[in-house]
Amino acid sequence: MDAIVVSRDDREPRVVDRPRPTPAPGEALVRTLRVGVDGTDHEVVAGDHGGFPDGATELVLGHEAVGVVADANDTALSEGQVVVPTVRRPHGEPSPHFQRGEPDMAEPGAYVERGIEGADGFMAEYFTSPADCLVPVPEHLADLAFLVEPISITEKALDVAFASRSSFDWQPESALVLGNGSLGLLTLGMLDRRAAFESLYCLGRRDRPDPTIDVIEELGATYVDSRETPVSDLPDAHEPVDLVYEATGHARHAFETVEALAPNGVGALLGVPAGDWEFDVPGSEIHRQLVLQNKALVGSVNSNAGHFAAAIDALAGLPDWLLDDVVTGVHGLEDFRAAFRDDETTIKTAVQFDTR
Ligand code: NAP
Ligand code: BGC
Numbered sequence: 001m002d003a004i005v006v007s008r009d010d011r012e013p014r015v016v017d018r019p020r021p022t023p024a025p026g027e028a029l030v031r032t033l034r035v036g037v038d039g040t041d042h043e044v045v046a047g048d049h050g051g052f053p054d055g056a057t058e059l060v061l062g063h064e065a066v067g068v069v070a071d072a073n074d075t076a077l078s079e080g081q082v083v084v085p086t087v088r089r090p091h092g093e094p095s096p097h098f099q100r101g102e103p104d105m106a107e108p109g110a111y112v113e114r115g116i117e118g119a120d121g122f123m124a125e126y127f128t129s130p131a132d133c134l135v136p137v138p139e140h141l142a143d144l145a146f147l148v149e150p151i152s153i154t155e156k157a158l159d160v161a162f163a164s165r166s167s168f169d170w171q172p173e174s175a176l177v178l179g180n181g182s183l184g185l186l187t188l189g190m191l192d193r194r195a196a197f198e199s200l201y202c203l204g205r206r207d208r209p210d211p212t213i214d215v216i217e218e219l220g221a222t223y224v225d226s227r228e229t230p231v232s233d234l235p236d237a238h239e240p241v242d243l244v245y246e247a248t249g250h251a252r253h254a255f256e257t258v259e260a261l262a263p264n265g266v267g268a269l270l271g272v273p274a275g276d277w278e279f280d281v282p283g284s285e286i287h288r289q290l291v292l293q294n295k296a297l298v299g300s301v302n303s304n305a306g307h308f309a310a311a312i313d314a315l316a317g318l319p320d321w322l323l324d325d326v327v328t329g330v331h332g333l334e335d336f337r338a339a340f341r342d343d344e345t346t347i348k349t350a351v352q353f354d355t356r
């Protein structure tokens with residue numbers, strides 16, 4: 001079968017021939033429909049994040065998949081069912097987090113991530129997975145269900161951020177999303193499910209005309225250009241915000257977020273910065289604001305089956321125009337390289353392996 005891999009000495013995705021996998025007991029065989037591409041995939045291809053399976057020189061890419069159960073293999077799934085796989089699998093010493101159904105909280109070393117870190121991903125005509133890592137999806141969502149994994153990332157991050165404000169009657173009215181990539185834009189479109197935000201902002205570094213700025217404005221949000229307005233200047237340029245969602249991977253933003261927040265606000269950090277970037281920050285001021293203004297920063301990574309279930313609901317509630325504008329390309333295997341393009345007309349892409 002065809003699979004898309006990146007190898008150690010050739011940092012470009014390419015198609016190779018791999019044997020079709022056989023499901024072990026407790027696993028199902030899935031025929032892949034579509035697999036999305038995100039910023040993490042670009043980091044994996046570039047060698048900035050993740051790693052190869054033990055002893056391997058190639059990694060099958062892809063962690064945002066949707067497929068159809070081809071062989072249920074005596075599991076509780078049924079053949080023909082549409083499913084999306086979760087990303088983490090246990091590795092090494094058993095971690096209680098996997099037993100509790102919270103793989104997203106497992107410590108480094110206790111997990112691998114399919115298509116990212118130490119385990120082959122889903123960009124192949126077929127993949128196998130433990131049945132309990134396959135979340136059923138309603139059939140009518142199959143075409144877009146490669147978005148369930150990234151949406152689940154935001155479901156988890158917003159749960160964590162809101163939980164950090166649960167000791168008082170927090171009623172956020174303003175939010176700033178840092179980053180106009182696919183994660184940032186999907187999140188901007190999801191925020192009204194959580195609270196009645198009166199003002200939304202989204203930060204990028206693009207000139208107009210730009211398709212991401214069009215999406216931001218169509219969502220009723222204000223575009224903030226980081227080249228003119230650094231994150232820490234948001235209170236002066238616009239207003240301090242109750243919630244910041246960071247999806248740039250730009251390390252400075254983690255710290256500048258504190259200064260963009262209103263008293264009692266929370267910043268959720270999602271980005272994975274590349275390299276070892278050192279810089280100065282106004283440490284005392286940041287520390288003072290965190291303490292004296294009850295501000296919080298939370299980091300959030302990965303997601304579990306509960307977040308996937310919430311993401312299926314969220315996906316079903318996103319407006320069609322937003323999904324049409326954000327998904328800028330679904331490419332067949334003959335044209336898979338187009339799905340890895342990273343230009344200013346590309347927002348979210350997927351590789352299509354098969355149709356239902
Ligand atoms: P992406 O498509 O690369 O989006 C990042 C966006 O941030 C880009 O649009 C980029 O703008 C913008 N950006 C970067 N630096 C900026 C700056 N200084 N000022 C303004 N805008 C800036 O990636 P993604 O898929 O949306 O993911 C976003 C981040 O979240 C990545 O770091 C990814 O690794 C991470 N992530 C984390 C998790 C998790 O579980 N924590 C899950 C998924 C993704 P340009 O395109 O104009 O350069
Ligand atoms: C994936 C997560 C993963 C994270 C860190 C993200 O792009 O969506 O599932 O945990 O990268 O590798």
Ligand code: ZN
Pocket residue numbers: 038040063064150
């Ligand atoms: Zn991802």
